[in-house]
Each structure stands twice: as C-alpha cells, then as structure tokens.
Amino acid sequence: EIVLTQSPATLSLSPGERATLSCRASQSVGIYLGWYQQKPGQAPRLLIYDASNRATGIPARFSGRGSGTDFTLTISSLEPEDCAVYYCQQRSNWPGITFGPGTKVDIK
Amino acid sequence: EVQLVQSGAEVKKPGESLKISCKGSGYNFTNSWIGWVRQMPGKGLEWMGIIYPGDSDTRYSPSFQGQVTISADKSISTAYLQWSGLMPSDTAIYYCARLRAGGPATPPNWFDPWGQGTLVTVSS
Numbered sequence: 670e671i672v673l674t675q676s677p678a679t680l681s682l683s684p685g686e687r688a689t690l691s692c693r694a695s696q697s698v699g700i701y702l703g704w705y706q707q708k709p710g711q712a713p714r715l716l717i718y719d720a721s722n723r724a725t726g727i728p729a730r731f732s733g734r735g736s737g738t739d740f741t742l743t744i745s746s747l748e749p750e751d752c753a754v755y756y757c758q759q760r761s762n763w764p765g766i767t768f769g770p771g772t773k774v775d776i777k
Numbered sequence: 778e779v780q781l782v783q784s785g786a787e788v789k790k791p792g793e794s795l796k797i798s799c800k801g802s803g804y805n806f807t808n809s810w811i812g813w814v815r816q817m818p819g820k821g822l823e824w825m826g827i828i829y830p831g832d833s834d835t836r837y838s839p840s841f842q843g844q845v846t847i848s849a850d851k852s853i854s855t856a857y858l859q860w861s862g863l864m865p866s867d868t869a870i871y872y873c874a875r876l877r878a879g880g881p882a883t884p885p886n887w888f889d890p891w892g893q894g895t896l897v898t899v900s901s
Contacts, residue, residue, distance in 0.1 A: 717890060
C-alpha cells in the first residue's frame with residue numbers, strides 16, 4: 670500500500686501570506702495525486718487533480734505541482750475562507766486509493 | 778448539476794444492522810464509480826470501497842473487506858453502505874462521492890462531488 674505523508678501538520682499564517690503544503694508518497698504515483706479542502710462541518714471538496722489541474726470553480730490562488738513522490742499545494746495569497754484541513758490523495762494502482770493525514774491551515 | 782444526497786443521521790446500538798444510502802442526480806449514475814469514505818471523530822479520511830453501478834463491480838479497501846457491504850440499485854440511482862453488526866468503533870461520518878477521471882483516456886481517480894455525509898453513532 671502506498672503511504673502518503675503530509676507536512677506540516679499545522680500551518681498558521683496571516684491573510685495575504687503564501688502557504689506551501691507538502692505531500693510525499695512512499696513510492697512513485699506518477700501524476701496521480703489530488704488535493705482536497707475540508708472546511709469545518711463540511712464535506713471535502715476537490716481542489717486539484719492530476720497533480721496540477723484545478724477543479725471546476727477553484728480560485729486561481731490554488732496551485733499544485735510535482736510528480737513521482739513529491740508534491741506541493743500552494744495558496745498564493747491566503748484568504749480568511751481558506752481556513753481548512755487539506756488532504757492529498759493518490760490512486761496509482763487500481764483500485765487502491767489512499768489519503769494523507771492532512772494539513773490544518775489556520776488563519777491568524 | 779451533479780449532486781449526491783445521502784440519507785440522514787442514524788443512532789444505533791452495538792450489534793444492530795444498518796444500511797445508509799447515497800442518491801445521485803445530474804449525471805449518468807450507471808456509468809460512474811461511486812466510493813465510500815469514512816471519517817472518524819476528529820480524524821482524517823479513509824477510503825472504504827467503490828462500486829460501478831452499471832454491473833455492480835465492487836472493490837474494497839483491505840481495511841474494510843468483510844466489515845461492510847457496498848451495493849447499488851441503478852434503477853433508482855442509489856448506492857448503499859451496510860453493516861450487519863455495528864460496533865462503537867463504527868461511529869463516524871460516512872461520505873459517498875463520485876469517482877471521476879481527470880481527463881480523456883485517464884482512469885477515474887478523483888472524488889468529485891461528495892455527498893453531505895451521514896453521521897452514524899453507535900452507542901449502548
């Protein structure tokens with residue numbers, strides 16, 4: 670089973686700052702890495718798929734990059750509504766799917 | 778609009794059985810995989826399994842194989858998650874979500890959209 674590790678566990682930043690979240694896979698997943706946002710009390714929402722493609726309706730301040738085992742989600746300029754937990758997810762060997770443990774983003 | 782609507786919250790006693798549902802609309806339910814994801818209180822997301830309603834092909838995460846049953850009724854665009862003997866450790870929010878492809882000629886890898894979640898509480 671492919672294990673995903675996310676860092677940091679928690680990120681506390683001010684509005685307007687840049688947030689960089691990391692996701693590392695225990696073995697290569699190619700570009701099959703996605704990112705989800707989960708706000709308190711809500712269902713998760715797909716942000717990024719295939720490592721770098723924004724899902725429909727996702728603001729341009731969210732971007733993803735990476736391939737193989739190392740991936741990054743960047744929020745270029747934090748908004749108060751970006752306070753959430755962010756999960757990465759891989760699906761490289763059908764049908765195996767795993768999620769990372771999540772990174773909590775707090776807005777100061 | 779593609780939408781998944783889940784059944785309401787449940788409170789059950791240990792040992793009881795339960796079946797929760799997820800109804801899809803706004804897309805061809807038969808031709809898209811549906812997955813189930815567990816979120817225990819204060820914890821992260823765990824993939825449980827997926828089903829293809831067109832032919833009921835079902836795949837389970839090794840962690841959930843034998844613990845739950847996933848099924849679907851394509852005639853009413855509804856997927857199900859059921860337990861035959863609940864335990865307190867089954868207390869969680871359960872989400873259904875459609876698995877979709879990122880682009881043409883790529884496999885369905887991504888959960889989008891998600892249902893609103895069903896809270897299952899198991900307590901004596």
